[in-house]
Amino acid sequence: MKTDTEPILEINHVTKSFGTNTILHDVSLSIKKGEIKVIIGPSGGGKSTFLQTVNFLVMPDKGSITLAGNRVNPSDKRELCTHRRQVGMIFQDFNLFDHLTALANVEIGMIKVLGMKKKAATERAMAELDRVGLKDQANQYPAQLSGGQKQRVSIARALAMDPRVMLLDEPTSALDPELIGEVQSVIRDLGKGGMTMIMATHQIGFARSLADEIIFMEKGRIVEQGSPDELLAQGAATRTRDFCARIAEIGGE
Amino acid sequence: MIKSLLVIQQGLPYMLQGAVVNVIVVLSAMLFGFMLGLPLAVGQVYGNRFLRRIIGIYVWFFRGIPLLVFLFLFYFGLFTWLDINVSAFMVATMVLGLISSAYQSQILRGAISSLSQGQMKAARALGMSDTKAIVFIILPQAFRLSIPGWTNEYAILLKDSAVTYALGVTELMSRAHHIASRTYEHLAIYLAAGFIFLIFTYIGTKALNILHKKVTIPGCSQ
Amino acid sequence: MIMDELLYIQNDVMPALMKGTWISVLLIVPSAIFGVCMGVLSATARVYGHRVVKFAGDTYVLLFRGFPLLIQLYIWYFGLPRMGIYLSPYWASVVTFSLCSGAYQSEYIRGALLSIKQGQLAGARAIGFTQLQTVVHVVLPQALRRALPGCGNEIIYLIKYSSLAYMVTCIELTGQGKILASASFKYVEVFSIVGAVYLLLVSMATWILNSLEKRFAIPGFEQHQA
Numbered sequence: 001m002k003t004d005t006e007p008i009l010e011i012n013h014v015t016k017s018f019g020t021n022t023i024l025h026d027v028s029l030s031i032k033k034g035e036i037k038v039i040i041g042p043s044g045g046g047k048s049t050f051l052q053t054v055n056f057l058v059m060p061d062k063g064s065i066t067l068a069g070n071r072v073n074p075s076d077k078r079e080l081c082t083h084r085r086q087v088g089m090i091f092q093d094f095n096l097f098d099h100l101t102a103l104a105n106v107e108i109g110m111i112k113v114l115g116m117k118k119k120a121a122t123e124r125a126m127a128e129l130d131r132v133g134l135k136d137q138a139n140q141y142p143a144q145l146s147g148g149q150k151q152r153v154s155i156a157r158a159l160a161m162d163p164r165v166m167l168l169d170e171p172t173s174a175l176d177p178e179l180i181g182e183v184q185s186v187i188r189d190l191g192k193g194g195m196t197m198i199m200a201t202h203q204i205g206f207a208r209s210l211a212d213e214i215i216f217m218e219k220g221r222i223v224e225q226g227s228p229d230e231l232l233a234q235g236a237a238t239r240t241r242d243f244c245a246r247i248a249e250i251g252g253e
Numbered sequence: 254m255i256k257s258l259l260v261i262q263q264g265l266p267y268m269l270q271g272a273v274v275n276v277i278v279v280l281s282a283m284l285f286g287f288m289l290g291l292p293l294a295v296g297q298v299y300g301n302r303f304l305r306r307i308i309g310i311y312v313w314f315f316r317g318i319p320l321l322v323f324l325f326l327f328y329f330g331l332f333t334w335l336d337i338n339v340s341a342f343m344v345a346t347m348v349l350g351l352i353s354s355a356y357q358s359q360i361l362r363g364a365i366s367s368l369s370q371g372q373m374k375a376a377r378a379l380g381m382s383d384t385k386a387i388v389f390i391i392l393p394q395a396f397r398l399s400i401p402g403w404t405n406e407y408a409i410l411l412k413d414s415a416v417t418y419a420l421g422v423t424e425l426m427s428r429a430h431h432i433a434s435r436t437y438e439h440l441a442i443y444l445a446a447g448f449i450f451l452i453f454t455y456i457g458t459k460a461l462n463i464l465h466k467k468v469t470i471p472g473c474s475q
Numbered sequence: 476m477i478m479d480e481l482l483y484i485q486n487d488v489m490p491a492l493m494k495g496t497w498i499s500v501l502l503i504v505p506s507a508i509f510g511v512c513m514g515v516l517s518a519t520a521r522v523y524g525h526r527v528v529k530f531a532g533d534t535y536v537l538l539f540r541g542f543p544l545l546i547q548l549y550i551w552y553f554g555l556p557r558m559g560i561y562l563s564p565y566w567a568s569v570v571t572f573s574l575c576s577g578a579y580q581s582e583y584i585r586g587a588l589l590s591i592k593q594g595q596l597a598g599a600r601a602i603g604f605t606q607l608q609t610v611v612h613v614v615l616p617q618a619l620r621r622a623l624p625g626c627g628n629e630i631i632y633l634i635k636y637s638s639l640a641y642m643v644t645c646i647e648l649t650g651q652g653k654i655l656a657s658a659s660f661k662y663v664e665v666f667s668i669v670g671a672v673y674l675l676l677v678s679m680a681t682w683i684l685n686s687l688e689k690r691f692a693i694p695g696f697e698q699h700q701a
Contacts, residue, residue: 002465057374057377077382081380081382082379082380083380084379087378091375091378095372095374095377097372097390098372098394098472099394099470099473108390109379112389113379114387141470142472143471143473144471144472154375158379159377199272213470254612294582318670318674319635319636319637320637321649322638322666322669322670322673323670325652325662325666326663326667326669329662329666330662330666330667331663333662334662334663388595412542414543415543416545416639418545426546429546433549433553439549439550439554440550440553440557440558441556443546443549443553443554447538447542447546447547450541450542450543451537451538451541454541468586
C-alpha cells in the first residue's frame with residue numbers, strides 16, 4: 001500500500017505530433033490516490049489525445065507514464081496490456097461492443113483478459129450493473145439502450161476490471177441534455193467511493209463541484225492548474241475563468 | 254413439345270444428382286476460400302504496408318484472370334507439370350476456392366473497415382491484446398455484416414461452377430450436355446438445367462437469409 | 476532448350492494470342508455497349524413502366540441473372556437451331572453476353588434510379604421542366620453517376636466471362652491458348668501468358684473506369700461500392 005503522498009500515476013513530459021501538427025507540448029501531470037482532476041479547455045486543445053496517451057491508445061512521441069511507481073514500457077506487449085487493464089477508460093461515444101449484451105460487455109474483459117470463470121464474471125458484472133442502476137437492462141443490446149444507459153454500462157465495464165485509475169474523456173458530451181444527470185451522478189458516486197479519476201469535460205458546474213484540481217489545457221499545453229476556487233472564484237483574473245464565462249454565455253450553464 | 258417434356262422428365266434425376274455435385278463443389282470452395290480469405294482480410298486491414306501490398310497483388314491476380322483460364326492452367330498445366338495426380342473435381346474446387354478467397358477477403362475487409370475505430374480502442378483499453386480484440390470483438394461483428402456478401406458469393410460461385418464442366422467434372426452442366434447431345438433436345442434440356450440452377454441458388458440464398466435473421470443483433474447490421 | 480522455348484513463344488504463341496486477343500476485344504466491346512443499353516432500357520421499364528412492362532423487365536433480370544452464363548451460351552448456340560434460328564459462334568456469344576450483362580447492369584441502374592430523391596423531381600417540376608427534360612437534365616445525370624461504379628464492375632466481369640466464348644468454338648484468346656497448348660502440351664507457358672493478357676485487359680479497363688469516375692465526380696456523389 002502506497003502512502004497518500006506518493007502519486008499513483010505520473011505523466012512526465014508527454015509530447016505528441018501528427019505529421020507537422022503538434023498536439024501535445026511537453027505535458028506533465030501527477031495524481032495521488034483518490035484524487036480527481038478535471039481537464040477543461042477548448043475543443044481541439046489536446047484533452048482527448050492527452051487522456052489517450054495515458055493508456056497508450058495514442059503512442060506518445062516523447063515522455064513517460066508511471067503507474068504505481070512502475071514506469072511502463074509500451075513496446076513490451078504484455079506490460080502494455082497489463083497497464084491498460086489497470087487504467088479504466090470511458091469514451092465520449094461509449095464504444096460498447098455492439099454485438100454483446102450489456103451484461104456480456106461487462107463480462108468480456110474479466111473473462112478474456114483477467115481469465116475469470118464465466119460464473120464469477122457474471123456475478124461481478126451483475127454487481128457492477130447494479131451499482132450503475134442497470135441490473136434490469138442486463139440482457140439488452142447496446143442499440144436498445146439510451147445514450148445515458150450506454151455510458152453507465154461502459155462505466156460498469158471499466159469498473160469490473162478493478163482499475164487503479166479511471167480516465168473519462170468527455171463522458172457526457174454525446175448525451176442528450178436530459179440524460180446527462182444520470183451519468184454525472186454515477187461519476188459523483190465513484191468519486192465519493194474514492195476512485196482516482198482524470199476527466200475531460202465541458203460541464204463547468206460539474207467540474208467545479210467534483211474536482212480537487214482543475215487543469216486548463218489549450219493548444220496542447222497546460223496553461224493553468226489549481227483548485228476550483230482559485231481558478232473560478234468571482235473576479236479571479238484567470239484564463240480558465242474567461243473560458244468558462246464564454247462557454248457559459250453560449251451554453252447557458 | 255411432348256417429346257421434350259419426356260426427355261426432361263427422364264433426365265431429371267440424373268441432372269439433379271449433378272446439381273448436388275455443383276453444391277458440394279461450391280460449399281467446399283467457399284469453405285476453402287474463407288480459410289484463405291480471413292487471414293487475407295485481417296492482414297489487409299491491420300497489416301503493415303508491405304503485407305497490405307502483397308495481399309493487394311494476390312487479390313488483383315485472382316480477380317483479374319478468368320475462371321476458365323485458371324482451370325486449364327491448373328488442371329492441364331501446373332498439376333501435370335508437377336506430375337501430381339489430382340481429379341478434375343479437386344482442381345475445380347481448389348480453383349473456385351482460390352478465386353473465392355480473393356473475393357471473400359474483400360467482403361470481410363469491407364465489413365471490418367465498416368466497424369467504428371472505437372470498437373478496437375475500447376478493446377485495447379480493457380487490456381486486450383490485438384489478437385484477442387480481433388477474435389472476440391472485431392470478427393464476431395464482421396462475420397454478421399458479411400452474410401449478405403456471402404449470400405451473393407454463393408450465388409455467383411454456383412453459377413460459375415457450371416464452367417467446371419470444361420474439365421469434365423460430372424456436374425449439372427456436363428450432364429445436361431450429355432443428355433442433349435444424345436436426344437437432340439438441346440433447348441429443352443438447357444432450359445431445364447438453367448431452372449435447376451435457379452432453384453438451387455434460391456434455396457441457398459433463402460437458407461443464408463434465415464441464418465442472417467437468426468444471428469442478427471439489434472444495431473449490428475447495415 | 477530455353478532458346479527453343481523463347482522461339483516457340485515468339486513465333487507461334489504470340490501471333491496466335493494477338494489474334495485471339497483481337498477477337499476477345501471484338502466480343503467485349505459490342506457486348507458491353509449492348510449490355511449497358513439493355514440495362515438502361517430494362518431498368519427504366521422496371522422503375523417507371525406500366526405493370527406489364529415492369530413484370531417483363533423483372534422476369535428478364537431474374538432469368539438472365541439466375542441462369543449460369545455457360546447455359547445461356549449453350550441455349551443460344553445449341554438450343555436455338557431447333558427453332559430454326561442459327562447463330563455463328565461469334566454472334567451467339569455477343570448476344571449471350573449482351574443480354575446477360577444487360578440483366579446485371581439493369582440492377583445497378585435500377586438502384587441508381589430509385590436512389591434519386593422525390594425532391595429532385597419536385598424541383599424540376601417547379602422550374603417548369605417537362606417530363607422528358609426532367610429525365611434528361613436531372614434524373615440521368617444523377618443516376619448514371621451513381622450507377623457508374625457498379626456498371627464498371629460489370630464490364631470487368633464481362634472481360635473475364637468473354638473467355639467462355641471458347642466453349643461454343645468462338646476462338647478468342649482462351650481458345651487460341653487451348654489450341655496452342657493442346658498441340659505443344661506447354662499448358663503452363665501458354666496459359667500463363669493468356670492469364671497475363673487478361674490481367675492487362677482487366678487492369679486497363681479498371682484504370683479507364685476509375686478515371687471516368689474521377690472525371691465525373693461531384694461532391695456528395697461519393698459512392699460506396701457494394
